Amino acid sequence: MGERRTQDPSAFLPLPTASLHILLALKDGGKHGYAIMREVEDESGGTVRMGPGTLYGSIKRLLADGLIEESDARPDPDLDDQRRRYYRLTGLGERVCTAEVERLRALIERASRSRVSRLGSRPQEA
Amino acid sequence: METTDRSLARHQRIYRKLLLAYPRAFRQVYGADMVQVFGDRLRDERARTGRRAGLRVWAGTLLDLFRSAPVQRMEEKMSREAAFAILFALILTVAVAAFVMGIGGLAINIALGALIITAIALGARGVLRKENARNATPAGKIGLRDWWVVLAGIMGVVEIAFVAGQLMRDPKWENGVALGVVGCFGLVALAGCWFRSRSRSSGNWMIVVGILPFAGLWWLILPAVLVVTVIVMAVIDSVRRPEAEAVA
Numbered sequence: 001m002g003e004r005r006t007q008d009p010s011a012f013l014p015l016p017t018a019s020l021h022i023l024l025a026l027k028d029g030g031k032h033g034y035a036i037m038r039e040v041e042d043e044s045g046g047t048v049r050m051g052p053g054t055l056y057g058s059i060k061r062l063l064a065d066g067l068i069e070e071s072d073a074r075p076d077p078d079l080d081d082q083r084r085r086y087y088r089l090t091g092l093g094e095r096v097c098t099a100e101v102e103r104l105r106a107l108i109e110r111a112s113r114s115r116v117s118r119l120g121s122r123p124q125e126a
Numbered sequence: 127m128e129t130t131d132r133s134l135a136r137h138q139r140i141y142r143k144l145l146l147a148y149p150r151a152f153r154q155v156y157g158a159d160m161v162q163v164f165g166d167r168l169r170d171e172r173a174r175t176g177r178r179a180g181l182r183v184w185a186g187t188l189l190d191l192f193r194s195a196p197v198q199r200m201e202e203k204m205s206r207e208a209a210f211a212i213l214f215a216l217i218l219t220v221a222v223a224a225f226v227m228g229i230g231g232l233a234i235n236i237a238l239g240a241l242i243i244t245a246i247a248l249g250a251r252g253v254l255r256k257e258n259a260r261n262a263t264p265a266g267k268i269g270l271r272d273w274w275v276v277l278a279g280i281m282g283v284v285e286i287a288f289v290a291g292q293l294m295r296d297p298k299w300e301n302g303v304a305l306g307v308v309g310c311f312g313l314v315a316l317a318g319c320w321f322r323s324r325s326r327s328s329g330n331w332m333i334v335v336g337i338l339p340f341a342g343l344w345w346l347i348l349p350a351v352l353v354v355t356v357i358v359m360a361v362i363d364s365v366r367r368p369e370a371e372a373v374a
Contacts, residue, residue, distance in 0.1 A: 033159050034166040051190020052160035053148070057198055060156065085159060 007092060009099040012065065018058040021048055023067065023089065023097040030071040030088035033059070059087060067093035130172070137180065138165045141187065147195035149202040274359035278333045279319045281352060285312030285339055311339045330360040 015023070025031060025039035037050050050058075062068040071086040089097070141164045145157050164187060171179030289309035292301060315336025322329030334357050343349040 034163045037163060037167070049186060051187050051194065052163045053190045053194030053198070055163065056152075056156040056160055057194050060152065083158075084162070 009092070009095040012067070012096045013100055013103055015096065015100045016058065017048070018050060018054050019062055019067075020097070020100055021050070022055070022058055022062060023093055023100075026068060026087060026089045026093070027097065030073055030086045032084040032086050034084075036087070062093070063087075066090055067096055134165055134168060137168055137184075144188075144191060147191055148198050151202065152198050274356050275319050275322065275333070277352065278315055278337055278356045278360075281337045281340055281356070282312045282315030282319070285309065285315065285336075308339050311336050327364050330364050334360050 021040040021044065022036055024043065025036045031039065033052075033055055037052075037055055040048050040050055059068070063070075067090060068087045069090050071088040073086060073088075138161050142157070142161050145153050145160060148157075164183075167187075168180060168183050171183050175182075286309055289305045289312065292305050313336070314332050318329045318332025318334075318336055320329070321332055337353055337356055340349045340353045
């Protein structure tokens, strides 16, 4: 109940921050939970630190929305634990991720042209 | 090395206990993964910054728990409450529609049937919750047989066949409206049987709504037994496998 089944990416926007970070982390291929957590932390320069509850709460919603799916692909058993669950982006997930990045880019462009941004860069008065 | 492993296992055991803050369904699906992720983080932090890393990891994890557990609790509660609210609204609509159409007896039947069914469904949910608490079987792993879906499908077909038969026997406009409503319920039941493969929980609820016209015959033993059986099985299936659709 309550899950979105539409294929229109704009219906999912704006994405919660954690969800966007997870989708971005999965852009390069399937990963397990801890690998996603590390990727998010590395890519954000340590500013976004996701705990297990936030991570799996977001994964649950992304699965329900069909933006990610569990992956059967397993790495070499010598390199990793076979019991881990791997996740990968779906086609819809990729489109939603791209749409959200475009939305944020447009927002930043608008902000950089706006008075708000000019106020931030105004030199201090003596 | 062995001491480190034992210490890590102890931390994981404590974290596993704290997971009780999350709803059972969420815990059953993601609990083991969360404990593993917590252990991975602790191990990595220790390797990087020494034993004091434990404090930092615990602080972050507890903050995360305080933030995310209430959200999960609220989400679970809202989805269940919403399902029951929708069901009640539909039953009420059918009862009022029957009353407006001058079928007072049917309206009372539907209302009484709805009350009985809801009481049984809530009772079944309570019993199941207790059973789940006793044996922590992972959600999505229980091989419940779906024989009752076939039963629901037959009930849907019977509704449609009844409508078709009545229309052929006595094709009047007044009958057509009421029979059309019953036919729509039959279609909803059949659609629910099919929709379960896409979304188990939504399909189950469509089946429950679709067989409601049978509840109007609660004073006949067989239809009442069929309705109660299907509804109880739908509730059991939805409560036992709330996350299966998310994975499917």
